[in-house]
Amino acid sequence: MSTMALKSQADGLFRRKRLVAFGLPALIVVYLAYIVFAFDIPGLAERARMDNARALVADSYSYKTHVTRDNRSGDVSIAIEGERKGAYADGTAPAWVTLGDQTVIDLEDGHVVRFAETGVSYDVPGFGLITAEPGPRGVQTNLDPENVPDWINLSKNRMTITTDAGRVTVTRNRTEVFRYFAGWELFFFTLDSPYHGHGAGEILFGPRIDPARGNIAGALHDFWHNAMWRHAEVAWAMFETVLMAFLGTMGAAIVALPLAFLAARNFAPLGALRFAVRRVFDFVRGVDGLIWTIILARAFGPGPMTGALAILFTDTGSFGKMFSEALENVDRKQIEGLQSTGARPLQRYRFGVIPQITPVLLSQVLYYLESNTRSATIIGAITGGGIGLLLTQAMITQKDWEEVSYYIVLILLMVMLMDWLSGKLRQRLIAGGR
Known part of the structure; x- marks a missing residue:
């Protein structure tokens, strides 16, 4: 084979290698660009609700205690995760909720919510006092509907205030406040169990908590039949x-x-x-x-x-x-x-x-x-x-x-x-x- 023929064959081999070296990455880039538009990646990014994502992440390692008032009857109920199985007994409440003629909910760091006879007020540090009066014609507030911050969602029949301390939702029929706490509350014992609030040391080595049962046997029974976590x-x-x-x-x-x-x-x-x-x-x-x-x-x-x-x-x-x-x-x-x-x-x-x-x-x-x-x-x-x-x-x-x-x-x-x-x-x- 002549020298020219060998040179031509070598040039052809190098061209094929260059084509593969540059053509394959280019083909991959074109395919990825097609995916971006075919699957509407920009639209997906626009529709993403990061607030919902943050709420779901927070819910995965924490729990919410709900304080709810029926605006028609004035009855106030308190329940963990809003479930009946985690409800506090009538007349009882956690330490940060004060029951009475005016229910006061201390969300800490200066965040205080008050249930008045008919209205609701929320004192937000750095912003001021927000009041709401639910009634037949909707929810009347002291806020300017045209000038509300992003953390307040306001409409005629609903107002939702979301802060780092908690969330307040007011509608015609119901006012609800909930506050996040870290951990999985009631994982071991529900509120109606006599072992709720007692540590492992008290159960294992302390005096009998439930007169009808031994501590270990009773605690195991209540844990195994936990109505919240099943x-x-x-x-x-x-x-x-x-x-x-x-x-x-x-x-x-x-x-x-x-x-x-x-x-x-x-x-x-x-x-x-x-x-x-x-x-x-x-x-x-x-x-x-x-x-x-x-x-x-x-x-x-x-x-x-x-x-x-x-x-x-x-x-x-x-x-x-x-x-x-x-x-x-x-x-x-x-x-x-x-x-x-x-x-x-x-x-x-x-x-x-x-x-x-x-x-x-x-x-x-x-x-x-x-x-x-x-x-x-x-x-x-x-x-x-x-x-x-x-x-x-x-x-x-x-x-x-x-x-x-x-x-x-x-x-x-x-x-x-x-x-x-x-x-x-x-x-x-x-x-x-x-």
Whole structure:
């Protein structure tokens, strides 16, 4: 080949490399630019409500105590998170609320709200006194509707004041004040429990608090049956989630193993049979688990068993494919050695094949068990079972976002536990470690 030809060939190679080096990044930039406009990223940024985001974040690690007055009857009620299960008894209130002819709510740092006979006043440091008079014609205030700060939302029938100290909402029928506190209040005991407000030291080593029960037994009972946080229901939901994952994964492994022999080339010489079984595997694993969940929920109704069946259907196809590939790679010498001793086909499979593929089987099954523990959370939200249902209900209401945080923490702990447990089992069963 001449020198000119070699030079031309080298130039062509360098041009292709330059095209790839510059063209591929340019193509990625064009694609990202297309995504920005196709998914309306600028519009999404404009529609983002950062105030709502801050409220949700605050709700995840804190709680609100509501002080509510019925503007028609004048009755004042106080409840944590506004729930009846967290309501203070009539005539009782936290230390920062003074009941009487005029209810005074001290939000600290100079923020004071007063419920007068008919009106409401809020003394905001650095701004002044805001008054509101709810009535049949709406909410009358001393504010200029054309000149209100951003932290006040004012309309004819509603006024909302949001400050760092709390929030005040006044409508025709109701006036509500709530104040944030850090922590998950009533997580251990509700207000009606005699153990509320007592520390662990008092319960474990102090005198008997409830004359009818021992401290430890009574505290455990009240904690387990906490009406606000429902620890007993949550524990059962966690058990249902793990049970769905376990039944679905193990059931899929049991169904897939014998079918895998029919899909393996060295165990099923009939090509038509192998083709049919493999297409069944492709079908059941090709349909996503959530789709199977919807179909089976329509056929069998909601419940944890439906979720387990959905996992079983999807994993049967995955296990069948992996098990058949493992069977095709077994060492024939062990099988031939057993055959020479007069072993029957089932005995050859049991003692010559299964021991070879057991590490692969156990490794895949335990990995899928760990993965399905996460999937069972989403599946449970659709089938009406497990911790996924409780998580979905808490997210839909958006009333107690700290419950969402609680469930997410439990799900993370459950997944971490399953990860650790599956690792230990793999080490013990496959590697023979301790």
